[in-house]
Amino acid sequence: MGLFDIFKKKKVDQENQSAEVEQQTTPESALSESEKQVTDADQNQPAEKSANVAATDQQNQPVAKDAADTRVSATADHDEAKHEPAEVVAENSKDEHDGDQSVATDHNQNQGQKQDQNEDQHQDKQSNQDVYDRGLKQSRNGFAERFNRFLANFRSVDENFFEELEDTLIGADLGFDLAIQISNQVREAVKVQNIKDKDQIRSLIIEQMVSQYEAQGQNEDQTMHFAPAGQPTVILFVGVNGVGKTTTVGKLASTHKKEGKKVLLAAADTFRAGAVKQLQEWGNRANVPVVAGPEKADPASVVYTAVERAKEEHYDVLFVDTAGRLQNNVNLMQELSKINRVVKKVLPDAPQEVLLVLDATTGQNALQQAKLFQDSSDVTGIVLTKMDGTAKGGIVFAIRDSLHLPVKWIGFGEKATDLRVFSAEDFVYGMFKDLV
Ligand SMILES: Nc1nc2c(ncn2[C@@H]2O[C@H](COP(=O)(O)OP(=O)(O)O)[C@@H](O)[C@H]2O)c(=O)[nH]1
Numbered sequence: 001m002g003l004f005d006i007f008k009k010k011k012v013d014q015e016n017q018s019a020e021v022e023q024q025t026t027p028e029s030a031l032s033e034s035e036k037q038v039t040d041a042d043q044n045q046p047a048e049k050s051a052n053v054a055a056t057d058q059q060n061q062p063v064a065k066d067a068a069d070t071r072v073s074a075t076a077d078h079d080e081a082k083h084e085p086a087e088v089v090a091e092n093s094k095d096e097h098d099g100d101q102s103v104a105t106d107h108n109q110n111q112g113q114k115q116d117q118n119e120d121q122h123q124d125k126q127s128n129q130d131v132y133d134r135g136l137k138q139s140r141n142g143f144a145e146r147f148n149r150f151l152a153n154f155r156s157v158d159e160n161f162f163e164e165l166e167d168t169l170i171g172a173d174l175g176f177d178l179a180i181q182i183s184n185q186v187r188e189a190v191k192v193q194n195i196k197d198k199d200q201i202r203s204l205i206i207e208q209m210v211s212q213y214e215a216q217g218q219n220e221d222q223t224m225h226f227a228p229a230g231q232p233t234v235i236l237f238v239g240v241n242g243v244g245k246t247t248t249v250g251k252l253a254s255t256h257k258k259e260g261k262k263v264l265l266a267a268a269d270t271f272r273a274g275a276v277k278q279l280q281e282w283g284n285r286a287n288v289p290v291v292a293g294p295e296k297a298d299p300a301s302v303v304y305t306a307v308e309r310a311k312e313e314h315y316d317v318l319f320v321d322t323a324g325r326l327q328n329n330v331n332l333m334q335e336l337s338k339i340n341r342v343v344k345k346v347l348p349d350a351p352q353e354v355l356l357v358l359d360a361t362t363g364q365n366a367l368q369q370a371k372l373f374q375d376s377s378d379v380t381g382i383v384l385t386k387m388d389g390t391a392k393g394g395i396v397f398a399i400r401d402s403l404h405l406p407v408k409w410i411g412f413g414e415k416a417t418d419l420r421v422f423s424a425e426d427f428v429y430g431m432f433k434d435l436v
Pocket residue numbers: 239240241242243244245246247248324357385386387388389410411412413414418
């Protein structure tokens with residue numbers, strides 16, 4: 001089943017569910033129906049249920065299976081996790097404050113922690129599709145608005161129509177090349193299928209966008225790679241300042257720790273003041289140790305220490321946070337390849353992943369950054385952050401079209417549970433569900 005067919009099936013399932021709910025009258029049956037609805041909705045989440053995973057998207061399989069496992073162990077770990085991070089924070093704040101004041105601060109911080117954890121637990125339970133739907137709201141509405149405006153002007157399929165279509169797609173951040181490609185495909189399909197009617201055109205354009213997106217992803221390896229059991233996996237995070245590297249490392253530390261993994265962090269952004277402390281805060285919160293050097297330490301030496309420790313103390317995974325800027329880009333790229341070499345010295349098969357973090361709100365600019373990093377470090381995938389803050393989700397299409405790098409994770413907010421394994425199905429549905 002193609003991506004567009006999966007999309008349509010989801011849409012029909014959702015409409016059926018809404019219709020069923022509307023038919024309910026008595027509160028008692030409404031309750032059981034809404035429970036049923038939750039179950040049905042869950043069953044439609046390919047990234048979360050292994051049965052569906054096996055039946056649908058090959059690309060997502062290993063990652064998605066992992067996500068399903070996570071879900072089980074995360075629930076099992078909750079009781080344990082509830083207490084640990086709060087204690088760590090309490091210890092820390094004792095260092096910083098003294099006397100009675102510290103008691104009050106500790107108390108407030110503990111309360112805050114508990115609240116955060118309750119929210120996290122609530123969000124852990126949210127299905128991927130719910131999180132995608134919420135996080136893509138701006139993009140969905142933004143695209144629908146543009147697209148409907150374009151269709152409102154529709155008179156006939158002429159040159160003007162195709163020009164306006166291209167402008168609409170470029171406006172949604174799909175990029176120039178992809179906009180032209182999609183427009184040409186729509187031109188072909190309109191001719192072959194002799195389409196004249198506005199509703200058919202609407203559906204056709206979305207179908208072409210989805211199909212084109214699917215076709216271009218055929219050779220992408222979307223899975224996360226891990227070292228064989230018993231050896232540490234090393235994952236480097238690269239990208240310019242402010243895109244969300246440290247936040248992503250923190251979020252992944254938190255979710256992997258909850259899965260029961262032994263997690264270590266390396267603070268290799270020694271260039272920017274405050275970067276180490278920011279990572280240490282995430283480490284404290286997730287109850288995960290952070291390897292850091294003195295101020296302005298050589299990043300590669302911090303990484304070396306961290307990799308050795310990961311190996312000797314049998315960590316499952318080491319996440320390395322790197323600098324987004326040095327004196328200049330040449331220095332930065334040299335530093336990143338030095339880090340890479342140092343990792344390999346200790347663990348020849350590592351790093352298993354070099355993830356480039358891109359900020360979705362920067363649009364086409366993100367693609368320029370990507371080219372810079374792609375040229376000089378062996379980037380294996382993308383983490384696309386801040387999708388919640390953009391109305392131009394089309395950047396996901398542009399990334400696939402122009403970089404041919406898989407998006408592996410997607411960020412919909414600042415909390416640990418807002419970072420999700422990327423699922424093309426959930427993404428496409430979250431983007432276009434109001435339009436077909
Ligand atoms: N809304 C939103 N904010 C994010 C997301 N990811 C990161 N941020 C914010 O982006 C800012 C920069 O993040 P940081 O991790 O310090 O970027 P770095 O310089 O690449 O390490 C912080 O305020 C983060 O909270 C996301 O997915 N959504």
